[in-house]
Amino acid sequence: MTRSNDPAAAPRSDGHPGDGAVRGTQRMEIFADAVFAIAFTLPVVEFHVPEAGPDYAERLLALWPFYLGYLLAAIVIGIYWVHHHFSGAIYRTTGHHFLLATILFLIAIGFIAFPSRAFAEHIMDPEAREASAIFYVCALAATGATWLIKWKTGRWTGDVDERLDKAYVDRLDRKYVVTTALLVAAAALAFLSWPAGLALAALVTLSYLRAPETPVYVSEAPTVEGESDA
Amino acid sequence: MTRSNDPAAAPRSDGHPGDGAVRGTQRMEIFADAVFAIAFTLPVVEFHVPEAGPDYAERLLALWPFYLGYLLAAIVIGIYWVHHHFSGAIYRTTGHHFLLATILFLIAIGFIAFPSRAFAEHIMDPEAREASAIFYVCALAATGATWLIKWKTGRWTGDVDERLDKAYVDRLDRKYVVTTALLVAAAALAFLSWPAGLALAALVTLSYLRAPETPVYVSEAPTVEGESDA
Amino acid sequence: MTRSNDPAAAPRSDGHPGDGAVRGTQRMEIFADAVFAIAFTLPVVEFHVPEAGPDYAERLLALWPFYLGYLLAAIVIGIYWVHHHFSGAIYRTTGHHFLLATILFLIAIGFIAFPSRAFAEHIMDPEAREASAIFYVCALAATGATWLIKWKTGRWTGDVDERLDKAYVDRLDRKYVVTTALLVAAAALAFLSWPAGLALAALVTLSYLRAPETPVYVSEAPTVEGESDA
Amino acid sequence: MTRSNDPAAAPRSDGHPGDGAVRGTQRMEIFADAVFAIAFTLPVVEFHVPEAGPDYAERLLALWPFYLGYLLAAIVIGIYWVHHHFSGAIYRTTGHHFLLATILFLIAIGFIAFPSRAFAEHIMDPEAREASAIFYVCALAATGATWLIKWKTGRWTGDVDERLDKAYVDRLDRKYVVTTALLVAAAALAFLSWPAGLALAALVTLSYLRAPETPVYVSEAPTVEGESDA
Numbered sequence: 001m002t003r004s005n006d007p008a009a010a011p012r013s014d015g016h017p018g019d020g021a022v023r024g025t026q027r028m029e030i031f032a033d034a035v036f037a038i039a040f041t042l043p044v045v046e047f048h049v050p051e052a053g054p055d056y057a058e059r060l061l062a063l064w065p066f067y068l069g070y071l072l073a074a075i076v077i078g079i080y081w082v083h084h085h086f087s088g089a090i091y092r093t094t095g096h097h098f099l100l101a102t103i104l105f106l107i108a109i110g111f112i113a114f115p116s117r118a119f120a121e122h123i124m125d126p127e128a129r130e131a132s133a134i135f136y137v138c139a140l141a142a143t144g145a146t147w148l149i150k151w152k153t154g155r156w157t158g159d160v161d162e163r164l165d166k167a168y169v170d171r172l173d174r175k176y177v178v179t180t181a182l183l184v185a186a187a188a189l190a191f192l193s194w195p196a197g198l199a200l201a202a203l204v205t206l207s208y209l210r211a212p213e214t215p216v217y218v219s220e221a222p223t224v225e226g227e228s229d230a
Numbered sequence: 231m232t233r234s235n236d237p238a239a240a241p242r243s244d245g246h247p248g249d250g251a252v253r254g255t256q257r258m259e260i261f262a263d264a265v266f267a268i269a270f271t272l273p274v275v276e277f278h279v280p281e282a283g284p285d286y287a288e289r290l291l292a293l294w295p296f297y298l299g300y301l302l303a304a305i306v307i308g309i310y311w312v313h314h315h316f317s318g319a320i321y322r323t324t325g326h327h328f329l330l331a332t333i334l335f336l337i338a339i340g341f342i343a344f345p346s347r348a349f350a351e352h353i354m355d356p357e358a359r360e361a362s363a364i365f366y367v368c369a370l371a372a373t374g375a376t377w378l379i380k381w382k383t384g385r386w387t388g389d390v391d392e393r394l395d396k397a398y399v400d401r402l403d404r405k406y407v408v409t410t411a412l413l414v415a416a417a418a419l420a421f422l423s424w425p426a427g428l429a430l431a432a433l434v435t436l437s438y439l440r441a442p443e444t445p446v447y448v449s450e451a452p453t454v455e456g457e458s459d460a
Numbered sequence: 461m462t463r464s465n466d467p468a469a470a471p472r473s474d475g476h477p478g479d480g481a482v483r484g485t486q487r488m489e490i491f492a493d494a495v496f497a498i499a500f501t502l503p504v505v506e507f508h509v510p511e512a513g514p515d516y517a518e519r520l521l522a523l524w525p526f527y528l529g530y531l532l533a534a535i536v537i538g539i540y541w542v543h544h545h546f547s548g549a550i551y552r553t554t555g556h557h558f559l560l561a562t563i564l565f566l567i568a569i570g571f572i573a574f575p576s577r578a579f580a581e582h583i584m585d586p587e588a589r590e591a592s593a594i595f596y597v598c599a600l601a602a603t604g605a606t607w608l609i610k611w612k613t614g615r616w617t618g619d620v621d622e623r624l625d626k627a628y629v630d631r632l633d634r635k636y637v638v639t640t641a642l643l644v645a646a647a648a649l650a651f652l653s654w655p656a657g658l659a660l661a662a663l664v665t666l667s668y669l670r671a672p673e674t675p676v677y678v679s680e681a682p683t684v685e686g687e688s689d690a
Numbered sequence: 691m692t693r694s695n696d697p698a699a700a701p702r703s704d705g706h707p708g709d710g711a712v713r714g715t716q717r718m719e720i721f722a723d724a725v726f727a728i729a730f731t732l733p734v735v736e737f738h739v740p741e742a743g744p745d746y747a748e749r750l751l752a753l754w755p756f757y758l759g760y761l762l763a764a765i766v767i768g769i770y771w772v773h774h775h776f777s778g779a780i781y782r783t784t785g786h787h788f789l790l791a792t793i794l795f796l797i798a799i800g801f802i803a804f805p806s807r808a809f810a811e812h813i814m815d816p817e818a819r820e821a822s823a824i825f826y827v828c829a830l831a832a833t834g835a836t837w838l839i840k841w842k843t844g845r846w847t848g849d850v851d852e853r854l855d856k857a858y859v860d861r862l863d864r865k866y867v868v869t870t871a872l873l874v875a876a877a878a879l880a881f882l883s884w885p886a887g888l889a890l891a892a893l894v895t896l897s898y899l900r901a902p903e904t905p906v907y908v909s910e911a912p913t914v915e916g917e918s919d920a
Contacts (some may be wrong), residue, residue, distance in 0.1 A: 019671055027489055027545055029257055034497030034724070037264030041340040045275055045505055049348045052358035060348060060365055071337065078333035085257055085329060096671035099545060103538035107531065110501040114509075118520060122512045131517035211249055211326035259717055264494070267724030271800040275735055279808045282818035290808060290825055301797065308793035315717055315789060441709055441786035479901055487719055487775055494727030505735055556901035559775060563768035567761065570731040574739075578750060582742045591747035 019095025019157045028094045028102060029084075035106045036081045043070040043113045069120035073113035076140070079208045080109060080147070086212050090172070091154055092161035101146075101153035108143040115139035133194035134187075137201045141183040144204075148180040165216040172213075179204055249325025249387045258324045258332060259314075265336045266311045273300040273343045299350035303343035306370070309438045310339060310377070316442050320402070321384055322391035331376075331383035338373040345369035363424035364417075367431045371413040374434075378410040395446035402443075409434060479555025479617045488554045488562060489544075495566045496541045503530040503573045529580030533573035536600070539668045540569060540607070546672050550632070551614055552621035561606075561613035568603040575599035593654035594647075597661045601643040604664075608640040625676035632673075639664060709785025709847045718784045718792055719774075725796045726771045733760040733803045759810035763803035766830070769898045770799060770837070776902050780862070781844055782851035791836075791843035798833040805829035823884035824877075827891045831873040834894075838870040855906040862903075869894055 047066055050059035094102075119136040122128035151173070154160045160169065182204045190197025277296055280289035324332075349366040352358035381403070384390045390399065412434045420427025507526055510519035551558075579596040582588035611633070614620045620629065642664045650657025737756055740749035781788070809826040812818035841863070844850045850859065872894045880887025 022674070023545065023549060027493065027548060030260060030490055031493040031497055031541060031545070033257065033261040034264050034494050035501055037261055038268055038498055038501040039504070040336070041265055041268040041272065042501065042505060044269070044340055044344060045272060047344045049344075049351050052352045052355040054357050056352070056358035057361035057364075060361060067341075070341070074333070074337045074340070078330070078337075081261060082326065082329045082333065085253065085261075085324075086326070088257065089253060094545075096542065096546070099542045100538070100669065103534070103542065106500070107534045107538075110504055110534070111527075111530070114504060114507045118509045121509050122516070125512040127514050128512035128516035131520060134517070135520055209330065214252070260720060263717065263721040264724050267721055268728055270796070271725055271728040271732065274729070274800055274804060275732060277804045279804075279811050282812045282815040284817050286812070286818035287821035287824075290821060297801075300801070304793070304797045304800070308790070308797075311721060312786065312789045312793065315713065315721075315784075316786070318717065319713060439790065444712070482904070483775070483779060487723065487778065490720060491723040491727055491771060491775070494724050495731055498728055498731040499734070502731065502735060554775075556772065556776070559772045560768070560899065563764070563772065566730070567764045567768075570734055570764070571757075571760070574734060574737045578739045581739050582746070585742040587744050588742035588746040591750060594747075595750055 019097055019159075022093050022095050025088050025091050025094055028099060029088050032084060032102060032106060033081070035110055036077060036084070039110050039113055040074055040077045040081075043073050043117055046070075046117065065121045065123055066117075068123065069113075069117035072120050073116035076112055076116065076143075076205060077109060079205060080143070083208060083212065087151075089215055090161060090164065091159050092163075093159050095157045095159055098150070098154050098157050098159045101150040105143075105146040105150045108139075108146040112139055112143055130194045133198050134190045137183075137190040137194075137197045138187045140201045140205060141180075141187040144180045144183040148176050151176050161217075163217045165218050168213070168216040249327055249389075252323050252325050255318050255321050255324055258329060259318050262314060262332065262336060263311070265340055266307060266314070269340050269343055270304055270307045270311075273303050273347060276300075276347065295351045295353055296347075298353065299343075299347035302350050303346035306342055306346065306373075306435060307339060309435060310373070313438060313442065317381075319445055320391060320394065321389050322393075323389050325387045325389055328380070328384050328387050328389045331380040335373075335376040335380045338369075338376040342369055342373055360424045363428050364420045367413075367420040367424075367427045368417045370431045370435060371410075371417040374410045374413040378406050381406050391447075393447045395448050398443070398446040479557055479619075482553050482555045485548050485551050485554055488559060489548050492544060492562060492566060493541070495570055496537060496544070499570050499573055500534055500537045500541075503533050503577055506530075506577065525581045525583055526577075528583065529573075529577035532580050533576035536572055536576065536603075536665060537569060539665060540603070543668060543672065547611075549675055550621060550624065551619050552623075553619050555617045555619055558610070558614050558617050558619045561610040565603075565606040565610045568599075568606040572599055572603055590654045593658050594650045597643075597650040597654075597657045598647045600661045600665060601640075601647040604640045604643040608636050611636050621677075623677045625678050628673070628676040709787055709849075712783050712785050715778050715781050715784055718789060719778050722774060722792065722796060723771070725800055726767060726774070729800050729803055730764055730767045730771075733763050733807060736760075736807065755811045755813055756807075758813065759803075759807035762810050763806035766802055766806065766833075766895060767799060769895060770833070773898060773902065777841075779905055780851060780854065781849050782853075783849050785847045785849055788840070788844050788847050788849045791840040795833075795836040795840045798829075798836040802829055802833055820884045823888050824880045827873075827880040827884075827887045828877045830891045830895060831870075831877040834870045834873040838866050841866050851907075853907045855908050858903070858906040 043066075046069070047063065050056065050063070053059065091098075115132075115136040115138075119132040122132050155169075155173070183201055186197045186200035186204065188197075189200060273296075276299070277293065280286065280293070283289065321328075345362075345366040345368075349362040352362050385399075385403070413431055416427045416430035416434065418427075419430060503526075506529070507523065510516065510523070513519065554562075575592075575596040575598075579592040582592050615629075615633070643661055646657045646660035646664065648657075649660060733756075736759070737753065740746065740753070743749065784792075805822075805826040805828075809822040812822050845859075845863070873891055876887045876890035876894065878887075879890060
């Protein structure tokens with residue numbers, strides 16, 4: 001790359017003025033991945049080995065709501081991770097405000113296992129089910145909202161890769177806005193009918209199991225590591 | 231590498247159509263390593279410093295089933311990590327469905343310390359031993375199955391390095407299928423005789439302490455980082 | 461880079477004598493990011509799913525001081541992470557004493573969630589509020605002091621990037637000294653009036669939400685990963 | 691680097707036959723750093739916010755043995771991390787058996803916080819002090835032994851960088867052997883006189899606060915990331 005000896009020159013060679021100290025996405029990804037991994041694995045500390053006894057097998061099986069809580073949290077966090085992984089191909093740099101928005105998103109990711117567990121551990125309990133379902137759907141909506149804030153911040157600060165096709169970015173934008181709107185609607189709906197709100201939130205979340213659209217670049221595709229040189 | 235300015239061109243220069251947003255293996259490895267590391271270290275939070283007293287030494291020694299649970303979990307997770315490390319030389323890219331299969335495998339890795347502890351902490355208790363041994367062997371079989379699913383997904387999506395010798399890939403495929411079959415057989419056997427099932431599962435797992443076959447490449451070997459340029 | 465076959469040559473091509481085994485900043489950043497991420501996420505293990513009951517919603521809401529403790533810790537740790545991320549563009553290498561100073565700083569980061577929680581969980585309790593506010597402000601001051609020690613060590617060992625503009629480094633130096641002085645003053649003030657001490661510490665900490673000054677290099681700007689080659 | 695199209699060629703361009711699937715040190719370092727970071731931070735989960743009350747300040751201060759346990763563990767783990775960081779400049783590749791030896795070492799690192807806490811939390815208790823000091827010194831000796839095993843394995847498998855000066859490697863070898871011998875002696879001594887054993891182990895451990903000797907290379911120094919290209 002071209003380098004300048006002029007201290008007044010822009011810190012980035014592509015002429016972007018920057019936002020604080022601008023760096024590539026790798027370090028943000030390492031921190032985010034560590035938070036994802038801890039949030040993903042931490043519910044396991046809630047599994048307590050039961051006392052021994054002639055019905056030990058039943059006691060192990062009776063822990064199924066804890067296993068379910070782990071599973072519910074892992075699926076949601078896993079889906080977000082896969083799309084965060086993918087969106088690492090979407091962002092090109094990380095400036096100060098984008099990192100702050102990432103922190104906000106990661107606060108939600110670190111939190112999400114708790115509502116998952118609060119719902120799963122009392123799923124058979126008619127007294128707690130409605131409140132915990134509402135809590136869970138609201139947390140899913142809040143997490144979706146922080147994702148959208150991160151995306152909008154990245155667009156605003158110019159950290160989204162400017163080599164991406166404009167139509168592609170617009171489709172992504174629309175997708176994220178619609179997703180958040182649907183999750184907020186699910187949260188509102190949950191106060192009227194928790195099964196309906198939960199079903200809508202689950203549907204929206206699980207729709208992300210489908211592969212995302214492959215990024216389209218106008219000028220040049222960034223190198224995919226591991227590719228053939230041929 | 232060759233780059234195209236054509237937005238309709240394939241996102242990967244090797245002509246692979248991709249699967250969602252395709253990237254190299256590094257970020258998947260960082261996330262996986264973080265999950266491995268947390269699952270590996272987390273059982274230590276179950277060690278509670280005993281009350282002081284004249285028999286403090288005995289109290290520290292009496293925690294040996296907890297130490298054993300940590301050790302059992304660490305050995306299994308360590309073996310999987312070493313082979314996952316190794317298989318990072320086997321995969322070349324990571325697409326959407328391969329990442330989902332990786333999440334499934336990591337859910338099993340995050341879980342495996344619990345059955346290890348449930349078995350080790352009651353290993354001297356005749357009432358709990360059979361149930362916990364069956365639970366442990368079933369968990370080992372389930373983890374093996376998710377490994378196989380990840381591998382089969384990687385082959386199906388084309389994320390396995392296509393430069394590998396076909397015969398080598400076939401040997402690996404056979405090895406993983408046989409391993410999973412034996413672990414499932416061990417789980418079934420454990421219901422008839424838990425010592426037999428446990429012995430078979432332990433044998434199969436510990437057989438992975440042997441060094442894996444060095445990958446064989448048909449066209450060109452990928453660079454081993456740290457090598458001499460000479 | 462130029463390489464020497466002379467075993468007596470300086471280990472670094474830029475002639476710096478080194479400090480033990482000198483390496484780039486990446487590995488320090490990976491370890492630091494993992495500590496940041498664990499400290500950031502760990503307070504969530506203190507969230508205990510309440511017992512079910514007709515007032516389950518109230519019970520979930522009654523945990524708000526725990527949520528607040530998580531939030532307070534996450535904001536402080538997040539701000540330090542963003543600036544540590546940024547300062548990764550400020551340091552060029554990591555020698556032995558700089559790593560020891562980094563360990564000291566990370567001990568403070570790993571600890572900071574506890575005073576945050578000790579304050580937040582009793583924020584409504586007149587008996588505990590003063591003591592916990594003082595504890596929290598003192599911990600914030602101690603963390604700031606370890607940051608300053610790390611910075612001063614990096615300057616002393618030559619790990620700060622020598623390509624940076626001298627005036628820029630001096631401004632950074634002044635900023636860190638003033639910040640630590642203000643935090644120590646806040647801690648002293650807290651013993652006289654905890655709301656005043658807390659307000660000052662909060663103000664100083666939150667002032668770091670503003671984007672830092674973009675680094676100015678005298679000779680050449682280091683490559684920003686993700687930039688265009690054009 | 692030179693690449694061969696011959697599938698029978700050695701997998702490494704430097705002619706080393708390899709040990710299973712050989713890779714560079716980076717991924718081993720990421721996993722190790724995650725384990726280091728978790729072991730480093732995890733004792734904080736043992737800090738429980740005390741009940742509120744008029745003596746809340748005393749209650750927070752009365753937790754000092756817990757703070758001390760965290761500090762003791764963090765210092766030992768920190769010192770090992772700094773030297774592991776450093777030794778990453780010593781190893782060049784990671785083969786199967788070296789990774790297994792690394793797992794053994796990391797099992798010790800993951801464990802070491804427990805004896806640190808078992809000692810610190812009862813440091814004022816005459817009944818528990820001797821037993822816990824012996825436990826702690828034995829754990830330090832065992833950790834030192836796993837470090838030596840890892841080093842000896844690395845030499846045996848050829849993963850130690852062969853560009854290092856032979857005399858330098860021999861000095862390192864002698865240092866690690868002597869350290870382990872002294873720690874084992876300290877453990878034996880602790881059974882006779884725990885203060886003497888503890889003092890010796892502390893002395894040996896803290897001697898690693900000094901900067902290690904800068905690596906000496908016979909042929910060519912590897913690139914230090916972050917260096918000037920000039």
